[in-house]
Amino acid sequence: MSKIIDLELDDSGLPPPTPEIEQERKVAIFDLLEDNSFVLAGREDRDVPSGPYKLGLSIQERRLVFALSDDTGEAAFYLSLGPFRQVVKDYFQICESYFDAVKSLPPSQIETIDMARRGIHNEGARVLQERLEGKADVDIDTARRLFTLICVLHFGG
Numbered sequence: 001m002s003k004i005i006d007l008e009l010d011d012s013g014l015p016p017p018t019p020e021i022e023q024e025r026k027v028a029i030f031d032l033l034e035d036n037s038f039v040l041a042g043r044e045d046r047d048v049p050s051g052p053y054k055l056g057l058s059i060q061e062r063r064l065v066f067a068l069s070d071d072t073g074e075a076a077f078y079l080s081l082g083p084f085r086q087v088v089k090d091y092f093q094i095c096e097s098y099f100d101a102v103k104s105l106p107p108s109q110i111e112t113i114d115m116a117r118r119g120i121h122n123e124g125a126r127v128l129q130e131r132l133e134g135k136a137d138v139d140i141d142t143a144r145r146l147f148t149l150i151c152v153l154h155f156g157g
Contacts, residue, residue, distance in 0.1 A: 002037065002038060002039040002040075002050065002051045002052070002053075003036050003037060003038055003051060003052050003053070004032060004033065004036050004038050004051075004052070004053050004054075004055045004142075005033065005052040005053065005054065006033070006053075006054040006055070007029055007032060007033060007054075007055045007056075007057065007149075008054070008055070008056045008057070009025070009029070009057050009058075009149055009152065009153070010056060010057065010058035010059075010153075011152065011153060014153070017152065020095070020099050021152060024095075024148055024151075024152065025148070025149065025152045027148075028145045028146075028148035028149050028152075029145075029149070031141075031145050032142065032145040032146070032149075035141065036138070036139075036141070036142040036145065037137075037138060037139040037141075037142050038051070038053060038055075038136060038137075038138050038142060039051075039136060039137045039138075040053075040068065040075060040135070040136050041134055041135055041136060041137065047072075047073065048073075048075050049068060049069060049070040049072055049073045049074065049075055050070065050072065051070050052070060053068045053069065053070055054068070054069045054070070055067070055068055056068075057146075057149055057150075057153065058153070059081065059153050059154075060078075062080075062081055063078040063079060063080060063081060064078065064079040064080075064081055064084070064150060064153070065077075065078055066078075066079070066135075066136070077135045077136075079131045079132075079135075080131075081154075083127055083130075083131060084124070084127060084128075084131075084150060084154075087120065087123050087124045087127055088124065088150065088151050088154045090120050090123075091117070091120045091121060091124055091151055092151065092154075094113065094116055094117045094120050095117060097113050098110070098113045098114060098117050101113050121144060121147065121148070122140075122144070124144075124147035124150070124151070125140055125143035125144040125146075125147045126143070127147075128143045128146055128147050128150070129143045
């Protein structure tokens with residue numbers, strides 16, 4: 001029951017995504033909804049929804065907002081974007097190199113860039129897991145997909 005079953009990404013106010021960013025978004029959402037593990041941490045002072053969850057993900061006032069609900073209630077928490085800035089910047093740069101490489105470079109060079117891209121993506125997922133500590137527990141695959149969506153929300157921001 002501790003999983004995300006619906007996701008709303010609030011990207012209003014952001015510039016239209018590039019085709020590559022839109023594709024990354026669609027794949028991340030599809031994969032996330034197909035398979036994820038998301039458990040809200042218990043609170044001593046109040047009950048938290050137990051899931052399955054509907055997740056609203058947005059950026060408000062320079063903070064990443066996780067708004068969760070289920071049939072029994074709602075919860076929300078906010079994360080500072082500061083710890084994500086460098087890894088998101090690095091990820092966008094390596095993705096740009098990767099998308100350019102796919103158009104003209106041989107497979108061996110594309111593979112090298114893709115390995116670097118996956119490494120930075122894993123680093124972003126690790127940062128997210130650290131930032132979620134005490135708020136929610138997610139597995140690495142869920143963290144990777146959520147990190148992709150955080151990057152989508154950063155696009156043009």
